[in-house]
Amino acid sequence: MRGPPALGVVRAQALPLTRSSVQKWSPRMPAVQLLSPEGELVENPDYALTLSGTELCGLYRDMAITRRLDTEGTTLQRQGELALWAPLLGQEAAQIGSGRAARPDDHVFPCYREHGVAWTRGVDALTLMGLYRGVKHGAWDPQEHHFHLYTLVIGPPLLHAVGYAMATARRPGDSAVLSYFGDGASSQGDVAEAFTYASVNRAPIVFFCQNNQWAISTPVSRQSRAPLYRRADGWGFPGVQVDGNDVLACLAVTRSALDAARSGEGPSLIEALTYRMAPHATSDDPTRYRDTEEVRAWEAKDPLRRLRAHLIAYGHAGPDFFTDLEAETELMARRLREGVRAMPDPDPVDMFRHVYVDEHAQVGEERRMFEDLQNSFAQEETVR
Numbered sequence: 001m002r003g004p005p006a007l008g009v010v011r012a013q014a015l016p017l018t019r020s021s022v023q024k025w026s027p028r029m030p031a032v033q034l035l036s037p038e039g040e041l042v043e044n045p046d047y048a049l050t051l052s053g054t055e056l057c058g059l060y061r062d063m064a065i066t067r068r069l070d071t072e073g074t075t076l077q078r079q080g081e082l083a084l085w086a087p088l089l090g091q092e093a094a095q096i097g098s099g100r101a102a103r104p105d106d107h108v109f110p111c112y113r114e115h116g117v118a119w120t121r122g123v124d125a126l127t128l129m130g131l132y133r134g135v136k137h138g139a140w141d142p143q144e145h146h147f148h149l150y151t152l153v154i155g156p157p158l159l160h161a162v163g164y165a166m167a168t169a170r171r172p173g174d175s176a177v178l179s180y181f182g183d184g185a186s187s188q189g190d191v192a193e194a195f196t197y198a199s200v201n202r203a204p205i206v207f208f209c210q211n212n213q214w215a216i217s218t219p220v221s222r223q224s225r226a227p228l229y230r231r232a233d234g235w236g237f238p239g240v241q242v243d244g245n246d247v248l249a250c251l252a253v254t255r256s257a258l259d260a261a262r263s264g265e266g267p268s269l270i271e272a273l274t275y276r277m278a279p280h281a282t283s284d285d286p287t288r289y290r291d292t293e294e295v296r297a298w299e300a301k302d303p304l305r306r307l308r309a310h311l312i313a314y315g316h317a318g319p320d321f322f323t324d325l326e327a328e329t330e331l332m333a334r335r336l337r338e339g340v341r342a343m344p345d346p347d348p349v350d351m352f353r354h355v356y357v358d359e360h361a362q363v364g365e366e367r368r369m370f371e372d373l374q375n376s377f378a379q380e381e382t383v384r
């Protein structure tokens, strides 16, 4: 008799698609793409986008900076300077395109990997790293950046975002909410509830799903038999699938969805098809559950490479642009390294101070117990 499977990483397998489901559920339209992997422009009258050479270079700069700060995050974790890092390598276009589509007065609700979006909202990467070093609580002011706090629990940020969007709709003004989640989070009940509230209240919100194909070691085929963007059908709002490695398509589609939200047309769902090139987090080893061939295939769709090819082919940027950018990102990386290493350790009691605005009786009790424990160490030192 075979015993239970040994504990450890089980090789992920796609569910067999037995019925004629492959055809039935295949996307009705191909994902929106405005820039091919080779850097050619693709016409799409529904999402026409005219950008100047300077604007295109700006998007490339955003993505190059994002990639550099992300690699720096991974390196700093490997050197023991950060407790953890959630890399976004490969998702730069999805994040920069959608992030740049939002206006300053819109409100953005991230999950925990949206470092590129954070960049577009003016949150200093050093501040982000304080969070991953474990020396900051929340780290930035959501009201200053209209970029809400990272949440490690997947699903709830969508409920927070919908609540915020419903409140936004009651106030004069025309701002919208942009809410990020992953393919794994799409299976959370909170996401379904968020869709319901958004739909029936016609909340001015755009749900942006970065389908990076994996939820740690679980492939997207274990989350859904139908393409995720088609979930919107069931809630009665539009759903669009976009090439998530195409920064232009992500920008155009998100901009259009945010405009619709601002003009009272209610929510929409965007599914950005992308790929998490790096581990889920620095504590993960993706070689245990996915094939290198799959990774290689996505490498060919790299978001930076295709925009770079376009900038060069259309004469928007020459060698100087890329050399200067390299120097700029290197300088930023040095500032991040030095800044992280210089971060002072916080007072350990701080962790009790930010739980509630006014101290809760139970948290107060826990704080006193913790302080007594700390003091007992200090007394032991004096005796010695």
Ligand SMILES: Cc1ncc(C[n+]2csc(CCOP(=O)(O)OP(=O)(O)O)c2C)c(N)n1
Pocket (backbone or CB within 6 Å): 113, 152, 153, 154, 155, 181, 182, 183, 184, 185, 186, 188, 212, 214, 215, 216, 276, 280
């Ligand atoms: C409610 C909840 N359940 C489980 C987890 C553990 N967990 C952390 S990340 C993750 C996978 C998330 O995948 P996805 O939503 O696709 O986002 P990605 O990490 O790929 O960006 C899981 C299951 C969690 N953080 N929250």
